[in-house]
Amino acid sequence: MLDILRRIVQEVSAATDLSDALKVVVARIREAMATEVCSVYLYDSDAKRYVLMATEGLKQEAVGRVSLSSSQGLVGLVGSREEPINVDNAPEHPRFHFLSETGEDPFLSFLGVPIIHHKRLMGVMVVQQRDSRQFDTGEEAFLVTMSAQLAGVIAHAEATGNILEIPETTERKKSTRFAGAPGSPGVALGRAFVITPAADLGAVVDKEAESIDEEIERFEAALEAARNEIRVLGKKLSSELRPEEMALFDVYLNMLDDQALGAEVRARIEEGNWAQGALRQVVMQYVGHFQMMEDVYLRERATDIIDLGTRILAHLQGNDEVAEEYDFPDDTILISEELTPAMLGEVPPQKLRGLISVKGSSNSHVAILARAMGIPTVMGVVDVPYAQLHGLDIIVDGYRGHMYSSPNDELREQYQAIYEEEQALQKDLEGLRNLPAETSDGHRIPLWVNTGLITDAVRSLERGAEGVGLYRTEVPFMMQDRFPSESEQQNIYRIQLETFAPAPVTMRTLDIGGDKALTYFPISEANPFLGWRGIRVTLDHPEIFLVQVRAMMKASEGLNNLRIMLPMITSVGEVDEALHLVYRAHAELLEDGYKIEMPQVGVMIEVPAAVYQIRDLGQRVDFLSVGSNDLTQYLLAVDRNNPRVADLYQAFHPAVLNALKMIADAASSIGKPVSVCGELAGNPLGAVLLMGMGYDMLSMNATNLPKVKSVIRGVSQQWAETLVDDVLRIDSAPVIASMVQLALEKAGFGRIIGPLRT
Template sequence: MLNTLRRIVQEVNVARDLTAALDIIVQRVKEAMGTEVCSVYLYNPDTARYVLMATEGLNKDAVGLVSLASNEGLIGYVGAREEPVNLEDAAMHPRFRYFAETGEERFASFLGVPIIHHRRVMGVLVVQQKERRQFDEGEESFLVTMSAQLAGVIAHAEATGSIGGLGWGGEAVQDTRFDAVPGAPGFAIGQAVVILPPADLGAVPDKTVSDVTAELELFRSAISSVRGDMQDLSSKLSTQLRPEELALFDVYLMMLDDAALGREVVDIIRSGQWAQGALRQVISDHVNRFEMMDDPYLRERASDVKDLGRRILAYLQESGQEDRVYPDQTVLVSEEISPAMLGEVPKEKLVGLVSVLGSGSSHVAILARAMGVPTVMGAVDLPYTRMDGMELIVDGSQGEVYSNPSAELRRHYLDLVQEEKELIQGLEKLREVPCVTVDGHRMPLWVNTGLFADVARSLDRGAEGVGLYRTEVPFMVQDRFPSEKEQQATYREQLEAFHPLPVTMRTLDIGGDKALTYFPIKEDNPFLGWRGIRVTLDHPEIFLVQVRAMLKASQGLNNLRIMLPMISSVYEVEEALHLIHRAHSEICDEGFDVPMPPVGVMIEVPAAVYQARELVQMVDFLSVGTNDLTQYLLAVDRNNPRVADIYHSLHPAVLQALMKIATACRDAGKPMSVCGEMAGDPAAAVLLMAMGCDVLSMNATNLPKVKWLLRQIRLSDARALLNEALEIDNPFLVQSTLHMALRNMGLGKVLSQTR
């Protein structure tokens, strides 16, 4: 059964379009189940009807013509129930609807299962037989599993057609919308520039070329290079491998011959396809054939073909590399956008970001918010490899991407872009004024930084200090651990730039989704693994060098604060404090005159929330990292778009945890700050201020919006809103209640939908 499922899905995956994919589904399922009919009906949301899109066993002339309303017939019944319907005699069911065009009156037994993708019913998969009988549990399970496997494939094929301007019915399509997750607020209209991962065959798009001769020469050159590599490898390993193992290299060399893979690729190039696209087609076909074979040895050969394809592709990409030209309004699109990709686009040309993977709280999204670039994350259904050069609209506030925008939609978003510019210009006037509420409560607003480029932006926005300086950023741009002197110079730059304002430096926080190429950490569950303070306490030589560099950098400035990440127990703080005091003693012995700086703890895990009273007695301040705290409290991987809608910093559990931390700080007479993304959400900032938070630290882009809102409200009104929010048990209701109350006060212009 599993092999059958796998084969069908593999065949469908390489289908050229949705029609071909559906034809394969009905043929293969009918064969696998031994039924007389298999049909697929797809739901068209524009007409609210199920349309017969493919059949094996019914009259094929009915395809595309027969349709049922969403509440009509057994198909509508399956869709409405969102579960299988298994009938011994379909005609006896009150919801049965007869269509003469299909000839289905001959078939008595009926099994229909919904095709559901991301909670959306996309269609219904049906099998029928003349014989009156109920399909057994095994058959029902097979069809349910089949529909679950195919839902994503159908969604992808449907989306691929839509971005090309055609719906699955062949009709022209405009304003195709792809739902994702808000990454960084704002709106952008621009041209897609798709960045593909290196040597990834699956990501290679189709592309037509005019110079076939040049493409053939490029391919033959790549083949020659790979052949040379294989021969070199074979001779190098000849003393270490047995003859039968060395024979594998001969197999590779045979595959490269003109009579094998090479000939097929050449034929496709001659039809006008570029070399990379032709290679992808041939390798995919061969891999699928091997993987569908029953013989285990032959199935394993699929990996050999894949490896060979990647090697050839690497040479093709190397030869075909050219300097990328970025249009004036660039929307960067990739499966997973990295900070390095952002750095390659000229700042003045980048207007938007779209990432297929990641969530609104992943580090690229945080960086995008700091840069003020509208961003959408987790666009898992986006057929991004086909979108290069297309005009896209990015709605970073709602988490939506539009392709083929109509003139009306384009005009609507151009107006929103203009409104956003005017709002930002209006907020810039607040730079020099303090953040004081209407009833006189002073609320210091600090910034989160990591790059030296953040400094000017932060000071321009009126930052009063740095609540989080991410020291891992200088580590991530190196190919080795930076020396004490190098770190000292980097930290000195930051401390001088903000002097006399305080700068809170978080000690090295790697692990989780922050990796160093020269210090790889491979774990099954990195977010619950070796990260933050756990790494640096296990490597005191790294921790001591960093703290010594921080202390030396602060000489004569005295605006340093040190913060410890990922603390989950009292003894970790004791051990870290011991090392900090040791580093301080060592630099004093070297002649540096530096007072001991304030040291604080980041509250990011539930264990620290419940030990807040003990922890605050040991240090000078507590700072809440709401991104990780929300992730750990709700057991939601914040980089996983599938569960992004569960991640919500206004969840009652998060609010209760923040109240507990605020109480512990207030009772101890120590300051509490929040340096997570929650602090940069103007509406959430109102609640944090009401809780008694002493400092809010955020990305520089959001600082003017938060300042504007807090200067328009009374602390007493904020406390009333907090009391109301604490009584609500639904995070979305907390957010909508908060937004509605603020809009009723005339304070809605800086609110966005980002969480």
């Protein structure tokens, strides 16, 4: 049966359109199951009807003409239950509905299975037989498997506008939604422009070099051409980006340095491989290292390496076509399998409306640039048939991480209204920049930001940030091929501290290991999220910890706005050991003549064990900070980067909210300040709950700061506390989210939270 299934899938994949695919499916399934009828009914959600769109065994003239309402017949029962229905005498079933047009009255046996794609009902597949019998479990499993395959085919057909027209039920083309991850907030309406790499590294074969010197010369020429290309593309964006943001293009150029990728390729050529083969070997070796890493930021480095390798290969192969030859529409939605910063530079900025990448995440360099440029972006839209979208109308929803192909008029009008409201809202929020986040009854709650690059810092100050609640110090470590020296770290940290001085900057000590292994410090584990990471790594390597802490303290000399935060804490023993090293580093620097105040030291509360040790941990440190992203992940046992279970990651889960309240109460009881530095703090719905729970500071992405400030200034602390009391009595995450949303709408914040609705 597996071989039959494989052959059917291959034949369906080769079909030119959905109509042909459905004909193949019904014919092959009827043959494989040795039954007399196989039919496919597609569900028209607008008309709420199932329409017969393909059959083998019923009358062909019924195709496209016969339909059932969503509650009619056994087909309707299969759809409403979203599970198989297997009966041996269909006419006796209370839900049987006779359709004389199909000629189905002689058939007694009925097996129907739903066709579902990403929780959306696409239709029903049915097999029938004259004899009275129940189809066995193997046959049922086979049909269920085929329906799952067919669901993807139908969804792709919808996305490309190749869906079958259903007569007499609808006059408009279906809009199709695909889900990804939010990359940059905002909405955009435009026309798809699919961009593909100029060359294919995977197609390169190894070949002996006829002349090593000539191959090295060819490679160096291609390398220099790629450098010039990156410079040109970066220059095109220079009017849209600050120098700090343009530094991402310097990262590309550094990768192309003679002492980096270039040196390794030359070494492979000297071993006898031709330039293309040597380039492929080195690039794929780099890519292999990065792609094995669980951390999304590090995985994105693989995309950068592939992009550079592809550009060099294009020049080696003589493919020097320039980007100016592209005729981009005025409302370009740029789409690619893996978008890169260099691709972003190929589109005239005034024509670029939105971005969609099949692969990648919100941590990719292109997403960072998109946020800086204010371009709505969706990353990781894995199921979209991107190659077939060129020229289609597209809507990008960067708030939810959704894209819509071929939107109908109603959807287009809805998003156009959101876009116009968004533009008006941004103008209104700009006036809040220099105002405090203070409630109507005088409660003040500082709003800080999470940063990792200097571009984040500059953007944060423009949005009115009052400090840094989380500076990810691992970012500089990721950008190098070795551990940065103490002086290198000191220079990087100094820039951050000076940028925000005199406001506080909270620097998290190196949070690597397990899911964030460095290429030059590889770690391979079966379960990295529960493995060697965070403080566990740096305590095992005190030489790394001491160098970093010394660099932080040196960088703070004369500013004294440094706060040090310890990640992944699970016990007081870890805190005691880390504090011993911090005090030792401070004493050594004083002996060396540095005039440095002892910085405040705090711990991150991001694992369940720490939740129950707040008093003991708090008595040892100066502050506490909740990493709500990891805490939610660990409490719910859900990897939010895994699309199979991502919908189970619920920030408003009752267990999560009760844990957060427990932390705030325990911190208050010992007089220690406590903040939240996860995504929940940047969600206006979450921010009011955290304020009502008693959190002292909130730290978030700079983009969300104005909206959170607007909401806080428009409610009272008492209002927020009452809302928390009501919410903690609810046992359903969706109900809690809806309840908070409704409360904010009644408070007059429908404009603020509108785009955030789920």
